[in-house]
Amino acid sequence: MRWFIFIAIYILVDIYAFQAIRTLTKNPWIYSIYVFLSLAVLAALIYQVSTLGAGKVLDIKSMYVFGIFLTVFVPKLLIVVFMFGEDIARFFVGIFMKVAGSDEAQFMASRRKFVSTIALGIAAIPFASLLYGMIQGKYNYKVLKYSLEFDDLPEEFDGFTLTQLSDVHSGSFDNREKVEYAVNLINEQQSDVILFTGDLVNNLAEEMDDWKQLFSSLKAPNGVFSILGNHDYGDYVKWDSAAAQAENLRKLKNIQNEMGWNLLLNENRFIEKNGQKIAVVGVENWGLNGFKQAGDINKACEGISNSDFKILLSHDPSHWQAQVKDSPRNFQLTLSGHTHGMQFGIEIPGIIKWSPIKYRYKNWAGIYEEFGRYINVNRGFGFLGYPGRIGIWPEITVIKLKRKKPQT
Known part of the structure; x- marks a missing residue:
């Protein structure tokens, strides 16, 4: 009918x-x-x-x-x-x-x-x-650079740079030359750390078979950290059994380890410089509107104090609105993805930033600030559904952390 x-x-x-x-x-x-x-x-x-x-x-x-x-x-x-x-x-x-x-x-x-x-x-x-x-649009990679200031950033991390990558969706790629160019572009940023915020595949771990070696070439002095996105769990596939789905997720986790990525599953790691440190906190997917809520922010913060400087990796930006932005744990910077900017919109810096996805997500692309805390929503590296992008281009984000100087 x-x-x-x-x-x-x-x-x-x-x-x-x-x-x-x-x-x-x-x-x-x-x-x-x-x-x-x-x-x-x-x-x-x-x-x-x-x-x-x-x-x-x-x-x-x-x-x-x-x-x-x-x-x-x-x-x-x-x-x-x-x-x-x-x-x-x-x-x-x-x-x-x-x-x-x-x-x-x-x-x-x-x-x-x-x-x-x-x-x-x-x-x-x-x-x-x-x-x-x-x-052309789906491989029209853009490097977007930001500089953010914080009162409580440890002095040793003044000028520390991070590159954020999100929503690779490797099962959608059809041009190896273009993807290789983008991976090289990420390495050319020479950031101190690379942070991946979920959705490595569309559904299946095997989608990474042809791309594992390429993405394992991503390198940074303080390593590559990653989390899971909603698509990484294989929830959108009709599996023969729950065991088959669990095996698919196990393979995907192993692939990230084989690539040299540090997959954070509701856990954290400290990056240290000369006796000072910042924490990278990674939660599993947590989203509103029917998306999986496997993220456990309390578990992820075990061993971290409220006064520690924290970079939170959380795939879905609705998590920031619901649990993070006003949390007493004080997450200074959150990195998300998920929206893709809907892969369609109009962006003219300083004039207009619009996509239909804005009517579903308050934070859908770029930097937002509330209560002195920041979130960056990456527009995504890959694509899904419509095999292209119009106006909302694939993104590589570079953020420089700055210690705010006291006013005189």
């Missing part, structure tokens, strides 16, 4: 959008190409969803089918908005001209052609954007 409703809506949108093309050309070849592409995209989507089944793994081929569907269907929705609005206007204008005794035929035809031209021109923008996002 759901497929019937979806197909009916798709066909209605298609027919309505076709009116704009029919207004501008009478070429039967263009008509045929339009119908063929529409049916091919619909058939491919139905086939992929049907063969995928409930709880099966979403692979890169399925993502591309979904991406092509969006590339074709979203512009048609825009055309429908214009054409429907024009039809409403035609109705009232037609009544007025009839009452006035005017010849409406020529006026209406020219008006229809003008609106169709505008509609197709505007629809070309999301079409080109979605196409670009799949071809």
